Structures are given as structure tokens and as C-alpha cells.
Amino acid sequence: MLGRAVQSLTLGICYIILSLCIGECHPFSREPMYDRFPAQAYTFYISDSQNAVLPLARYTYMTTDAVTHFFNAWRDSKDVGNDSLMKNERLYHEAGIAIAAEIRKHQYPESPLGDFTVHEVFYSVQGDTVIRIDKSMYESSAKE
Amino acid sequence: MSPAQKSNNSLEWISIKLSFVLVAAPITCIMALNAQGCPFPTGICRVYDFAPFFSVPGSYIVISLFLMLCALYIAERGMLVTTFLLAAMSCIIISRHESNGIFYRATVLSVIWIFQFLAYLFYRLRPGFRIELYRIQYGMQAIAAVYTLAGVAKIAASGLGWIDAGANFPAQIVKNYSYLYFDSGDIAQLHLGYTLALFLAHHQGVVQCFLAVSLFLEIFCMAAVLNKRVAFIWGLGLLMMHIGIAAIMGIGISVIAKPMVVFFVNPLYLLIRVVKYLWRRRISALQ
Numbered sequence: 001m002l003g004r005a006v007q008s009l010t011l012g013i014c015y016i017i018l019s020l021c022i023g024e025c026h027p028f029s030r031e032p033m034y035d036r037f038p039a040q041a042y043t044f045y046i047s048d049s050q051n052a053v054l055p056l057a058r059y060t061y062m063t064t065d066a067v068t069h070f071f072n073a074w075r076d077s078k079d080v081g082n083d084s085l086m087k088n089e090r091l092y093h094e095a096g097i098a099i100a101a102e103i104r105k106h107q108y109p110e111s112p113l114g115d116f117t118v119h120e121v122f123y124s125v126q127g128d129t130v131i132r133i134d135k136s137m138y139e140s141s142a143k144e
Numbered sequence: 145m146s147p148a149q150k151s152n153n154s155l156e157w158i159s160i161k162l163s164f165v166l167v168a169a170p171i172t173c174i175m176a177l178n179a180q181g182c183p184f185p186t187g188i189c190r191v192y193d194f195a196p197f198f199s200v201p202g203s204y205i206v207i208s209l210f211l212m213l214c215a216l217y218i219a220e221r222g223m224l225v226t227t228f229l230l231a232a233m234s235c236i237i238i239s240r241h242e243s244n245g246i247f248y249r250a251t252v253l254s255v256i257w258i259f260q261f262l263a264y265l266f267y268r269l270r271p272g273f274r275i276e277l278y279r280i281q282y283g284m285q286a287i288a289a290v291y292t293l294a295g296v297a298k299i300a301a302s303g304l305g306w307i308d309a310g311a312n313f314p315a316q317i318v319k320n321y322s323y324l325y326f327d328s329g330d331i332a333q334l335h336l337g338y339t340l341a342l343f344l345a346h347h348q349g350v351v352q353c354f355l356a357v358s359l360f361l362e363i364f365c366m367a368a369v370l371n372k373r374v375a376f377i378w379g380l381g382l383l384m385m386h387i388g389i390a391a392i393m394g395i396g397i398s399v400i401a402k403p404m405v406v407f408f409v410n411p412l413y414l415l416i417r418v419v420k421y422l423w424r425r426r427i428s429a430l431q
Contacts, residue, residue, distance in 0.1 A: 036298075036301045036306070039312050
């Protein structure tokens, strides 16, 4: 009975094995979404000179989760982990430049972005408190 | 198989095809339109970046071709070639889109097209191959394999301790609601995220229960494919899981949920059957 079950699932089993061996190379994937819950969650936002949040949807056709995905892909392409990136000021600044360029690439022509600052923000929960840490990454000029 | 059963199968298959095209075509077209660059090549784009396909006229040609193939697929025309081309185009479009570093987690769409192509290939190679059964079952296998991989990834990265996420899970919730805030500027979204996160930080049993059920549904999804009734119930369970994730974590229903509902639950087919049943009852009542 088990043999018959395995036989009728052969294709799916082969795909699972190939995906585990090959990793992230479409159409194969290990599907690593939410496979771990680190103590700190991070994302990015942009602000104006008064430090007010500039809503991405108003200025661009890029969403905040897409910015986070872009950052992850950029970091992976440099073959560095989050911790080592944070410790390397030059590389961290470069990441900010790359994020700013990507955001500007996606801005609506009718509502161009002026100067803005790229921030990375970290969230963690301790007891009754949500702890938020902001880190300025890069100041992008409209002339860029 | 009786002619009545064959007709039912055909109706079931048409319902799946129509629903799957309605699910897959819009997101594939959106990805084709948003795949201008290729800064982080992945998949087939590591070999060739397909830049002409995603230029301004190129992407419209690609989309038109993809939609034409979808029409042929629904009409059951030249299925071996049609499903092969749909699989190839899906791989190219999604690889190119993912090469921007932005993930829609749409891998499952290509896998379904590939598995359906394989069903028609085996049918061509082996005359006794039960295509009416496997063109659906292979699609279900594709979806179940992706869920199982997601479950395996969690166990591999975090072990069974994944279920005991503690205060780290609420941190993810705040992050997801902050996405909504940073996108819209609506601070109420962030406050909602804080409230939900702190509530769940104090009710970790709820989180553990939710994560345990989710992990179980993912890990054993392949087994559900063995029996259509189990697959139907499993499909409803997975749908509840996706709705729960969307509600708690403030994210949309993920791409995989839609084809899963199509292949595991097949709501269009159910609807047609209910309408037919009610129609027959009405006719017999009139007689």
C-alpha cells in the first residue's frame, strides 16, 4: 500500500528532492518564507528633511516589502550576512545607495520624490513593549 | 468509466482550467510588465537575461502570446505543445521577475504548468496512461510538494522549536503592519500591529497552536493528494490557515493559496454541480 502511495506521488517527491538539492533557482525553491523567527524584524522606509515618513505608495509603484526583498537580494549578492553588513559602514552605506536608486527607479513621473533619507528600522517585542530602533542609512538627493 | 463519469470529469477539468487561468494569468502578466531589469539573475536568467522579451514592445508581445496559449489550454487544443510553451513562458517570466530581487512567491505556478505538461507527455508516450485522472492529480502533487517543502524548510531551519516562536513571532507582525504604514502613511496600521503583537505576546499558547496546525498541514500535504475527499478537507484547512495568516499578520493571501483552492476544492465545479442539482429538482417539481 505504501509502495502504491509513493508511486502515485513520484513526481511530487522528485520535485521535493530536486528543490532541496538545487535550492533557490526557479522553478526550484526550498520555500524558506518564515522558516525562522529572528528576535529582531527589520524593514525600511524613507523620510523627508523633517523626518516625516514619505508613504511609498504615494510616490512610487514599489511597496515596502518589495524594498525589503530588494535589500535581501542585494545583501545576498554581496555574500554577507545581516550582522556583518551592519558592522561594515562602507557596505551599509552602499546598501542605502542601492535602495535609494531602486526607489527612484520606481517613482511616478507625476509625483517625483525630492530629497529623502533611507532608514532601516528594527522591531522586537519585550514584555509589554514593542522596541523600535531606527538607523539612518543614506541621504538621497533629488539631483541624483 | 461510464460516459456520465467521463462527462463529469471533463466538467471538473474545464472548471479547474478556467479557474487556474483566472488565477495564473493576471499575476503572470503583472510580473511580465514589472520585469524590466535583471540585477540579480536567477533561474534561466543566469544563462540568458531575455532582455528583448521585457522591453516596451517585447513585454506586450509576451503577454499576448501567453494569453493566447491560455485560450488554447482552456479549449484543450494541442495540449502537449500548449502546456510545454506555457511552462516555458512561466519559467522565463517568473525567473526574470525574481531577478529583480522582488519575490511574489509564484514558483508554484511554473511547477503546475510543468507537471501538467508531464501528464500530457506521459499520455503521449504511454497509451494506457489515465490522462483524465493525472492532469488533475499532477497539479495537486505540484501544489502539495511546494507546501511540503515549506514545512521541511521550517523544520530544517528551526527544528520543532519553530512552533515555540515566543516573542519573536509578534515582532514579525509589527514588521508586516509597518509595511502597511510605510506604504500608506496611515499610522493606525502601525498601532493595530502593535496591539496585535502585544496581545499575541501575552497569549503564546494561541500562537503555538496556530503554528503547530499550520506546520502539520504543510508537512503532510503530499499525503492529502492520495484521496480526493481528504484533499478537499485539507484544502479547506489550508484555506483557513491562509485566511488566519492574512488576518493576523497583515499580509495578503499568498499566491499559492489560489491554485491550491482551485485544485483541492475546485469551487467553480462545486457551484456548477449545485446549480445543476437545483435545476433538476426544479424541473422534476414542475413535472
